[in-house]
Amino acid sequence: MRTSSEEDYLKAIYALSNNSDGASTNALANHLNMKASSITDMLKKLSDKGWVHYEKYKGASLNIDGKAIALNIVRKHRLWETFLVNKLNFKWDEVHEIAEQLEHIKSNELVDRLDDFLGNPTFDPHGDPIPNKDHEITDSRKRSYLSEVKINREVIIIGVKDSSAQLLQYLEKENMVLGKHISVLEIHDFDKSLRIAINGKELNISERVAQNVLVQIN
């Protein structure tokens, strides 16, 4: 058995582990809005439970069991977000907080039935891939941030990096929503802002925004 709190830590370690290197104490403290000392305490506990590899002063990484749990939480989070948007008509910037609660509901049967009910989606409303029952992410799309795209390349919006309400509302206002096609027309040297073509119109967006828009390259 495990607590919601433990699940939050495992999810955070997963989120902060790029490539094979783990997550540092401070990075976790920052991500979870806690003090570093609290992180140290919990990492010891998670290590004792066999979910995390932890060495003093060297940060933490997930081992097999811990990764399975983390991916299961991610799976639940993304399935619930899909439910909230597709079935209850929430907007994609409104669902994160609720999904943070729903992801901790315990029942494998529930998750599997929800998955079926939603038609076994492979991506959530933010464009993030949904792990399958076996905790595998089978993401075949070539993805990149809009800020990295070459001029005149046509791409499709498939998600965002920072899913803050501010960003999502901005994108909604500019009608830069999931599935839209974009061409990068020009990159302005002085501030790296972009002129893009979308919805048959031209639009300028800041580098900051472009760095947070995830696109699929055809």
Add this chain to the structure above:
Amino acid sequence: MRTSSEEDYLKAIYALSNNSDGASTNALANHLNMKASSITDMLKKLSDKGWVHYEKYKGASLNIDGKAIALNIVRKHRLWETFLVNKLNFKWDEVHEIAEQLEHIKSNELVDRLDDFLGNPTFDPHGDPIPNKDHEITDSRKRSYLSEVKINREVIIIGVKDSSAQLLQYLEKENMVLGKHISVLEIHDFDKSLRIAINGKELNISERVAQNVLVQIN
């Protein structure tokens, strides 16, 4: 703000308050599977928060705010049970435990949207009435337990009192499910068991079962 634990207590006090008299410490301890001393602690806290009227040695009862919270939890519980049965195809004996978790998810918007998504049901899969947004139960059906029904009265199954898996599975086996029409043919004096007509056949059931089957009288 309130905790899941506090919500559980308020729900228990509501469940144990028949008519206007409140719930005793021991009854609550029994209902919640806790020790009486834990109940005393929490009743003081709930009293401080203004949700419960508590006097030493005299048990507890809900005041206006507490009752509103309790009915909101009941509403959420029953809506989620309805979702699980109607949308995810769970059986009615499988949903209680999951709904116990889901009822604590915080978001009024979510509950209201779920309500709409389900078609604003007034009864859950066990036949229990679902409080509306204003925490009112508007139950217009005349209900009774099958054990109280007069001979030759035709009634409709609308719920159960004890929703244990054993009972629900027994009813399922005998095809005594929600919505079925029943006539009481005979009440045997020596053990108060009933001979009933259901599904075009006759069937004997014990008093114990009859006491737990909730029916609507036409």
Add this chain to the structure above:
DNA sequence: AAAATTATTTAGTTTTGCCTAAATATAAGT
């Protein structure tokens, strides 16, 4: 390489929500 800075851990504390054991109040039996 030493000093200064930053990151991490340790030690001790707090709050929540439960527990046990003992004390006290209420209710019931004779």
Add this chain to the structure above:
DNA sequence: ACTTATATTTAGGCAAAACTAAATAATTTT
């Protein structure tokens, strides 16, 4: 009414999960 039984409360304790403040390790700067 008095004794016994039951119900309830009080007092003290424990584990989880956070915190602060101080100590120590690692890293960076000069």
